[in-house]
Amino acid sequence: MNFDFSEEQQMVRDSIARFVQDDYDWDTRRAIVASDTGMSDKAWQTFAELGWLSIPFAEEDGGFGGNIVDTMVIMEEIGKGLVVEPYLPTVVLFGGLIARAGNEAQRNAWIPSIIEGSTSGAFAYVERQSRFEIADCLTQAKAAGDGWVLNGEKVVVFNGANCNQLIVLARTSGEQWDREGLSLFVVAADAEGVNRVDYPMMDGQRVANITFSDVALNADALLGEAGTAMATVEAMIQEATIALMAEAVGCMGTLNAKTLEYTKTREQFGVAIGSFQSLQHRMVDTMMAYEQAKSLLFKVVCEYKQDPASADASIHALKVLIDKNAKLVYGEATQMHGGMGITDELDIGHYAKRLMMINTTFGDATYHRAQFMDKAYAA
Incomplete structure (x- = not known):
């Protein structure tokens, strides 16, 4: 199976990465979170101008005609940058429900305004x-x-x-x-x-x-x-859960990269702590946890793209796995950074907090484990 991204998907990935690097550094993000609204209207308009808000919507509704893979690409980059602007609530959930359940007049009324950034849902x-x-x-x-x-x-x-x-x-x-x-x-x-x-x-x-x-x-x-809304809502939550798990994978990957870099620069007993074999083993464990989560995310996305109904059990499994593996990743990242890992000034603790909140959204691991077992026994 080909896991390479298309040229358009790679361009979107690169454009979000550049935005985070150039316009959404840690100090900028902290200032946005501390503001009255907790988000940046300027950043949201940038999303609109660069076309990111149009990607999941059908071409006949004025969108790019993207699919779950495109959403995964966007949400993973959002996770890497800890972006707080409401892509998931507005585009994935609000816009997704309009696209799924709305009639032509309702889609024409709301989707173009979401794409242009004037409707926040x-x-x-x-x-x-x-x-x-x-x-x-x-x-x-x-x-x-x-x-x-x-x-x-x-x-x-x-x-x-x-x-x-x-x-x-x-x-x-x-x-x-x-x-x-x-x-x-x-x-x-x-x-x-x-x-x-x-x-x-x-x-x-x-x-x-x-x-x-x-x-x-x-x-x-x-x-x-x-x-008759329940079937539509459950289908939408299913898609939003995949998007949220992609954000979690982005957070986990960045935590691993930042922690690995830190172990190369922090010294103890006159040498970098990254030279200690025990810490090397722990970093291998967190890297394996991240790669395992990313691999299952790709599997779920492929299943969902082919047939959303067939991916139901795998989505439950993904939620359980990311809850478990994310705890390992942010726990080790916090520990290896020491006391500074939980300070407000350093971003490490904020990635950990975001992962904690992701793990409780749309059901925690206990809930999804029970759902998975119900489906397994039913089969």
Whole structure:
């Protein structure tokens, strides 16, 4: 099987790498995270100008016509640079749901504005009681005339602090745990009755808890057919999980490279610590953990590209493996850097924090291990 990237994919990879090197160094990133919004509008417009926001969308919608491989390339480079701008929430999740479930009018209304950088989106689906079970939904949308009235609360909404549009998962029929009866609605973030409380996570990403109090929605706010959203949401989360794992692999690779370089320069007993055999063995272990995770990511991407349904079990396995291997990589990186490895001034600890947050997004290792075993026994 050919694992080489196409010329276009390599160009995208190189352009993001140059952007991180030239315009997104560690001090710049720290200043962005410390700002009121926790992201850079200037950087986001650069994403738009360079065409990165258009890549996953179909050509008929104004996009580049990319696939999961293109998304993997972008997200891995984002992971290497610890980029905090909301590519995953806006392009992969919000834009992906519009592309999957929206009619022609809705795609024409939103996808071009995502591509040009004017629409910043978020997917509001997590509730306080739901943990990793997406179908556990208490937020309700009730029919009212030609439209809907939305009530409920969503928590830990990625990019919820800065988005101007939301896609909200709400129950239009059925009971709290029912898979049927869930629907998707596009909601303006500044609509009357929408209240946001934003806060930073430990990795610097800004999220929000959002309440909806009698929010009036037009009929065209409904995305797809009422009551049938769960299949679309699960398919989208599957794709977003692969994207997130690509970001994790990018983080792990950079941690390994930075730690290896550090062992060549830090001296103890008059010699570089990289000359100690025990540390060499530990660096080999972390490199093997990274390569193992990268190999399984490639396997999953190939499976998903051929048939998304067939990749389900492998995606669960990938989530479990990256949780395990990432802990080894960031644990050793932190230890080898010593006390400075956990300081705010050094980037090592921030890569570790990002990996910790990635490991809890879309389900932790315990959740995905159980899902994998269920599918294995069912087979």
